[in-house]
Amino acid sequence: MKSFLFRLYLMAMKLIARFTPIQNNKVVVLNGAGRSGSNGYLFGKYLQKNHPEYEVTIVEPWPSSHLPLKTWRKIGAAKFVFTTHQPFKVHARQVNIQFWHGIPLKRMGFMANNTSSKVDQRNAKLWQKNADIVCSSSDLYESLMSACCGIESNKYHKTGFPRIDALKNPVISKKQLLGDLFKTEDDEAQIGIYMPTFRYEMEDSQIMKQVQQGNFLTLFDFNIEQLNNSLKKNHQYLVVKLHPYEMKLFKHLQSDYSNIAFLNNDYLYRQDIDLYQLLGNTAFLITDFSSIYFDYLNIDKPIIFITNYLRQYEEKRGLLMGPYEEIVPGICVKTQQELMQAIARPDRYGAKRRYWLELTNQVQDQSSCANVVQLLKSI
Structure with a gap:
């Protein structure tokens, strides 16, 4: 109606x-x-x-x-x-x-x-x-x-696409990001960003319940203290940018952990910027089935894919290319333990990223x- x-x-x-x-x-x-x-x-x-x-x-x-x-x-x-x-x-x-x-x-x-x-x-x-x-x-x-x-x-x-121009020419520096989101300075810092797709459309109340309870990765072995300690050990910082629907599930989009921070739309509007105007100063991307990874190829940095709900997503909506775990230019993980190992591991997917960049961006x-x-x- x-x-x-x-x-x-x-x-x-x-x-x-x-x-x-x-x-x-x-x-x-x-x-x-x-x-x-x-x-x-x-x-x-x-x-x-x-x-x-x-x-x-x-x-x-x-x-x-x-x-x-x-x-x-x-x-x-x-x-x-x-x-x-x-x-x-x-x-x-x-x-x-x-x-x-x-x-x-x-x-x-x-x-x-x-x-x-x-x-x-x-x-x-x-x-x-x-x-x-x-x-x-x-x-x-x-x-x-x-x-x-x-x-x-x-x-x-x-x-x-204009968003790629912005991705290549960030207006928010890594230093400012660290100060604004993590309230710290760190010359060795590597800032990663986690951006999942629209998980609500899987119509699984348990997934949304996990997100609402703070398990933004929706991994069965999620332990935020352990994740934060692993990031801290390696001078790594994780920005969590959830889909707008999922952001509404949190009463207060803030983290009590030193190396994990939520990025909400209020920050972007206060700065009068788009997400892509700071994305270029991140060091790695974590996603699941979001097409943002095609864009991220333009700055040639590591990408990690969380695939624990891959079969469910393929059945519910479907993906245009596959087998997914074979074509994506990065490590696929299904647990937090695998994720922490992947973040700390040397990157070996440069050639595959360049291959997919040639296919997706001819300009x-x-x-x-x-x-x-x-x-x-x-x-």
């Missing part, structure tokens, strides 16, 4: 916004990706800083039923509408440029095990109707996206933001 009412709301607002004349220098970014690697937010900020010839409006959160009428008028006036999730525009004369929010690893749309054919077909029609340009990084990306969403090949443009030596601006000026 809520979904139906929201679609009615969108229809009504689009009708109102259509009465606003389009202006060629106006750009609107509909940011549905928050501050966790948002191509839209990062490109919008780049455009505001470097190209004053464009009038840029960043709308976040999106979608929302609480936008003021003046914001809808700005959406209606924009010649270019950038989106990070479903393509959207008010007028047929507007140009929708689709950034999306990650290289797909998990099945979605037509390929997913947990979606309906009716919804998939409706979404495919939205892509065909509203997405004029789809930014891409590689042939592999285009094949995966088209398999899931039915996107025509002529819509793709290999610009790369790795270019500025993605500059490529997108060039695309704007060519239209």
Whole structure:
């Protein structure tokens, strides 16, 4: 019912916004990706800083039923509408440029095990109707996206993704991260980050119960004191960045341990940054089935994969490539003991990371933001 009412709301607002004349220098970014690697937010900020010839409006959160009428008028006036999730525009004369929010690893749309054919077909029609340009990084990306969403090949443009520019050029230093999150200084510090995928969709209450009780790794042998001591011994620090849904399960997102800290959205908004603007100063990544690891390949640092729920995730939603433990460029672990050993072990996956980087980013030596601006000026 809520979904139906929201679609009615969108229809009504689009009708109102259509009465606003389009202006060629106006750009609107509909940011549905928050501050966790948002191509839209990062490109919008780049455009505001470097190209004053464009009038840029960043709308976040999106979608929302609480936008003021003046914001809808700005959406209606924009010649270019950038989106990070479903393509959207008010007028047929507007140009929708689709950034999306990650290289797909998990099945979605037509390929997913947990979606309906009716919804998939409706979404495919939205892509065909509203997405004029789809930014891409590689042939592999285009094949995966088209398999899931039915996107025509002529819509793709290999610009790369603005989040990769930010990843390569962090604005928050390692020293500041240590001070802000861990309240310490350490010249030997290695900061790692743990970013799991959206585990709620596995529909397993026990998993969410573990997270709520503090077992953010959801490992059966989880022992936070032991983990902290292991990190401390090696001058390693772990930043925990949970999915926004999981963050809501914690009353107070803070750690009482010296070498473990939670990173919440409040910190990112206070600094007026996106996660990727500090991610480049981390030394290793721990994840499960999040496609963030494709992006992390661009800074060529170790990645560790927690796979204790791999079979359950494959059955519930599915992955686009596999066998998973064979293709990922890093150590796979199922226990905390294995994880601690993996963090301390010398890296031996450099060649495999470079192999997957070549497959997923064919514009790795270019500025993605500059490529997108060039695309704007060519239209």
